[in-house]
Amino acid sequence: MSQTHDFFTRFARLLNSGQARSVILCGNIYDLLWDGEAYVPLNSFLLKKTAAPGLLQLVYELNGPVRMDDTTRDKLRGAWVEWKSGVDANTLALRELHQRGSKLEMYQEEFDRNIRDATGNPTLALELLRQLTICSRAALRENLIIIVEAADMLLPEQGNLAALNDRQMHRISIVHDWFGDPEFAEGADSVCLLAESRALIHNRVARMPQVLSVEVPAPSLEHRVAFIENYTERTTPKPKLWSTPEVLGKCTAGLSLQALRQMLAGAAYTGEELTADTVFEKVEEFIRTQLGDDVVDFKKPTHDLDDVVGFTQLKEFLSRELIPRFKAEGPKALPGAAVAGAIGSGKTFIFEAVAAELDLPVLVLKNIRSQWFGQTDVVFERLRRVLDALDKVVIFVDEADTQFGRVDANAHETERRLTGKIQGMMSDPQLRGHVLWLLMTARIHLLSPDIRRPGRVGDLIIPVLDPVGDDRLAFIRWLLDSVKFAGDADSTQDDLVRELDEDLLPTEYSAASFASLRSLLLALEPETWEDVRAAVHDQISPDIGATREYQTLQALLNCTRRSLLPNPDFTVEDRQNWERRIRELELDGIG
Numbered sequence: 069m070s071q072t073h074d075f076f077t078r079f080a081r082l083l084n085s086g087q088a089r090s091v092i093l094c095g096n097i098y099d100l101l102w103d104g105e106a107y108v109p110l111n112s113f114l115l116k117k118t119a120a121p122g123l124l125q126l127v128y129e130l131n132g133p134v135r136m137d138d139t140t141r142d143k144l145r146g147a148w149v150e151w152k153s154g155v156d157a158n159t160l161a162l163r164e165l166h167q168r169g170s171k172l173e174m175y176q177e178e179f180d181r182n183i184r185d186a187t188g189n190p191t192l193a194l195e196l197l198r199q200l201t202i203c204s205r206a207a208l209r210e211n212l213i214i215i216v217e218a219a220d221m222l223l224p225e226q227g228n229l230a231a232l233n234d235r236q237m238h239r240i241s242i243v244h245d246w247f248g249d250p251e252f253a254e255g256a257d258s259v260c261l262l263a264e265s266r267a268l269i270h271n272r273v274a275r276m277p278q279v280l281s282v283e284v285p286a287p288s289l290e291h292r293v294a295f296i297e298n299y300t301e302r303t304t305p306k307p308k309l310w311s312t313p314e315v316l317g318k319c320t321a322g323l324s325l326q327a328l329r330q331m332l333a334g335a336a337y338t339g340e341e342l343t344a345d346t347v348f349e350k351v352e353e354f355i356r357t358q359l360g361d362d363v364v365d366f367k368k369p370t371h372d373l374d375d376v377v378g379f380t381q382l383k384e385f386l387s388r389e390l391i392p393r394f395k396a397e398g399p400k401a402l403p404g405a406a407v408a409g410a411i412g413s414g415k416t417f418i419f420e421a422v423a424a425e426l427d428l429p430v431l432v433l434k435n436i437r438s439q440w441f442g443q444t445d446v447v448f449e450r451l452r453r454v455l456d457a458l459d460k461v462v463i464f465v466d467e468a469d470t471q472f473g474r475v476d477a478n479a480h481e482t483e484r485r486l487t488g489k490i491q492g493m494m495s496d497p498q499l500r501g502h503v504l505w506l507l508m509t510a511r512i513h514l515l516s517p518d519i520r521r522p523g524r525v526g527d528l529i530i531p532v533l534d535p536v537g538d539d540r541l542a543f544i545r546w547l548l549d550s551v552k553f554a555g556d557a558d559s560t561q562d563d564l565v566r567e568l569d570e571d572l573l574p575t576e577y578s579a580a581s582f583a584s585l586r587s588l589l590l591a592l593e594p595e596t597w598e599d600v601r602a603a604v605h606d607q608i609s610p611d612i613g614a615t616r617e618y619q620t621l622q623a624l625l626n627c628t629r630r631s632l633l634p635n636p637d638f639t640v641e642d643r644q645n646w647e648r649r650i651r652e653l654e655l656d657g658i659g
Contacts (some may be wrong), residue, residue, distance in 0.1 A: 088281045090278055091279070093281070094283060095283040095449070096324060103117065111262065124205075125209070126214045126215070130218040133187040134183055134186050134495055144181045147174055148176075156628050191242070193386075194243060213257070214262045215260070216262065229601035244261075247259070247278050286322070289317050292316075293313050295325050300313065316342070321351070322351050331347070360447070363447055372557050375421060378542045378543050380538065390402070391426060401501030403508065411510045412616070415532045426504075448489055455503050469512070469514035472486075507554040513622045513625075534578050535582075543582045544568050572605060615641055617649075
C-alpha cells in the first residue's frame, strides 16, 4: 500500500532548504496517518518520517516529560557537559575520574535535574528546549528536531497580553526570543509546533516572519479508500458494506480516518450492514461536531419545484439555467447565486426546493462569527477543510447580510478578515463547481459589494417578487383548495377567486401572506363562502408595506438578468425611477 502525504513533503522542504527552523503544523492534526506500516497519530508519523542519521528527536507534550530515547539522552548529556564546562566531556571524564563532586558529575546531574523538573512545568520545559538548541550549536555533532504538542495551549491566543497570566507571558517571551534568535534561524536545529490552527497560537509567535505553517489536510478519497481496505483486511469480524470500498470512500467525504474507524468498528461489532443512510448520518454528525451546532446544520428539503405555487417565470429560469449550471463542472459551473426580495416573498421555500432538485449535501451556514477572540478564524479553517473534503456541496445562507459583515474601516478586524476569506472562497478557481453558494437576503444592498461582484454570487442575483397575474390567481386557487364544501361549487369558486383578486386581497400580497391566510382557513374550517369572505376581510396586513417596497426596489436594482424583471425591456429611466423612489423612502426613515 503506497500513500503519499504532500503536507510532509512541504514540511520537509521548508526544513531541508533552511527556509524556516520553526514550523507550525496545523489542520487535521488529530487524525491517523499511514507511516508505511500502520495508521498512527501525527506525532508518531513525524518521528517515523524524520528518523535519520545525524538527527536527534525530542518530543514535548503538555504536562508531560521531554521525551527522547536513551541514545539521544546520552548524547545530549555529553554535549551539555562539554558546553557548560568548555571542555570535551570525554577528556573531562578522564582527568577527573576519581574526584568526588567533579564538574562532570555536577553538569550531568544538572542536565538530569532539568529534564526531571521540566515534567509538568511548561515554562521550564520551553526554556530547557531553547537551551538545548544553544547547546546543540556549541557542542553537539548531530542536529535536533523538536516536536512540541498542544502548542495552542502552551502559547494561547487571548487577544492581548493583558489577558494572559504571568506564566503564559513568560512562555511567549521565551519562544519569541528563541525563534527570533538569528543564530537559531541560521542553525540546523528545527522546532515543529502542533496546533489545530495557527490562529490559536499567540500572535506574538504565530505572526513572526521566521515562523511558517503547513496545513495537514483532511484525508483524500485515495486515503479513505486505502484505510477502508486496510481495516476490512485485518479486522475480524469484518464490517458488512452495502457496496465496494470505493463507493464507501466517496460517501465518507468529510470524515476523518478516526471517525471512519469508529464507524467501521461499530458495524463490525453489531454485524449489521453499513448502509448509505448510516454513512451520511455519520458524516453529518462529524461535521456538526467539528464546526458546532450553532455554526452549521444540514438541510434536507422535503419539497421540490413542483410543490412551489406560482412563480412560473422564475421556476422556468431555475430549471433552464441555474440548476444545470450548478450541476456543471469547470468553467461552465456557477459559483453561486444571491437571492433578493422583500420579507415574506418566498425566497427560502423556493430555493430549498432548488437544493432538493440538485440532490447534493446542503450545509446551512448559521453563524461563523464566534464570541471568542480568535475562534472565528478557527471555525473558518475547519469549514474550509470540510469543504475541501466534500465532493460537491451547496452552502445555504439565510439572512446573508447579517452573516457576512462589512469590510470598511468601521468594521472589526475579525469581521473584515472573515468576510475577506469568504469572498476569496467564492472566487477560488479550485472551488468553482465544487462549492455552490446560495445567499438569501431581504437586504441585498447591505451585502458587501465585493460579494455581489461578478465572479462571485454577483454572476447571478435573482429577485423574488410578489405574485401577479396568473401567478397570483394560482396562489388564490391554492388558498381556496384548503376549503372543503359539500356538493359542487366550482362556479361559485371561480367567482370567489375573481372577487378575492379584484376586491378583497391587497394588490401587493406576498407568498407568506397567502400561506398565513391558508393556514387560518384550515384552522377555521369555514362552511360557506360567506365564512371565507369574512375570514379574508378580517385579516389585516401589518404596517410593513414601505419596508417591503424598499426591499423589492433594491432587489430589482441589483438583479443581473433582464428576463427576471417584471419588464425585461426596462430603460435607464426605469432604473432612475427606482433609485429616486429608494431615496424618497430613505428620507422617510425606511432602509
